Amino acid sequence: MNQDAIIEERRHIIKEAAKGYFDDLNNTRRHGGKTWIAPQTLIREDKALYLPNISGKPLVGKKAVNTTTMCAGRITVLAMLGTKISEIHAKGFVDPTYEHYGTHPLFQYVQVNLQENLLKSILVNLFTKSLRSTVPPELHPYYLVSSQNMEYVRDAIGMTNSKVGYVYLIDENLKIRWGGCADAMLEETQALETCTGVLIKRLDKLKPPGTRPRT
Template sequence: MSLLTWPVRTQTRAFSSSALRRNDPLSSIQGSDAPPTNTLPPLNRPLGVRERPTTLAKSTTARIKELMHTDALMEQRRHLFVTVVSLLACTLTVVVVRVKEASVGYFHDVNMTRKHGGKTWIAPQVLIREDKALYLPNIAGKVLSDGSTKHTTEMCFGKTTILAMLNTKVSEINVKGFIDPTHARYASHPLYQCVQVNLQENLLKSFLVNLFLRSLRRVTPKELHSTYLVSSQNMEYVRDALGMTNARVGYVYLIDENLKIRWGGCADATKEETLALESCTGVLLKRLERKKEMEPHPSTQ
């Protein structure tokens, strides 16, 4: 069956409203139709954040209102609990606990990479419905071409974008498996672009990447320099929302002109996932072309 003629009811079931209420990007599957434990489940919820991204810094009033919100406050407490304890106690025990916690996170990612190559879910075969899709959070970084700072919110608005998140050699290989066929097909399309974000949240790794930008420019195709971002932005609060549960593998997102994530893939791409990304990109481009044609020309207004 063609991807373009996939039944609407199948899409609606895959991204039902009940899945939106789950925090885990891979909600547990129960019942007689549950897949075997040795297989990976499909992505069954939209990826992204509910709040439309912006490049503007939040005002003090906005920050206070955000902190007064119960859910936001509990989320802040969950992430900052260890830091608060260390400031109050100032003991060696707390420091050891924090080091142990960091080590567990690292080895967890390594062990997860050994299983299924770090893949935790299978990409959908069709686009996530626009009314169910969520937003890509704003990511700032330095452009590989000239070192200036750019934001994904400004770069992706008004275009169909394949956005790749990478930070290791393994993730680079993962990303290439997803995007190479699609990029080769649509690279010349005026409404298409490929954005790569080299995310290095570790300060030492970020320093080393910036130190070797010249060699990074040599291995990156010149036509992609203007859309290649090197970022050290902290993604802790949006990692789960984006399904980025393993920092060792690559993640690929298909973004529409309104900054919504309409498709996502992770780790090693299967043949079906690669074909799905190419097909879904083509669908978004055709829709955007029709939308542009329907817009009134400035001279006729």
């Protein structure tokens, strides 16, 4: 076995063992779970990380899909959800951007309801019908219910608190070009809308609207 991989695994186990069960909840109570401020401009492409591949079942259809297939070739605003408060956080960031670009053929809004806890995951799947009634029908194909283990990628993408919402702007090459977390500040909401527009315009020059139909 790879010695570096073994060492990394041990570090991860020690880190998780030292983390209290209520850490995320306490951090949320103290400062709303906001651990970083979203950038005002796009992250440079050569500095940006790739979006981890996340699999889940959409609210329509029976087959699981993955974010790599969904997001390639489009500009995507992706929200990571797990609690009711995280849904409120996501709305604070996304609503103006979705209102502006929601019908653009090169744009999509993807939501991932991530439940890594097995029991909670089962409950969410049982209440999928309820989710369908609260999520707008046009977003059902883009709303994934996932139980994927994200332990080893959380820190890399800044998703360190399971109680709050995270929003990422993904370019057509699957790179994370912007991100925000917890309660959205006005300037962060405006930055997401502006940055989304920049990426759409750039892609628009390569692939004119109408050449890439929505699925």
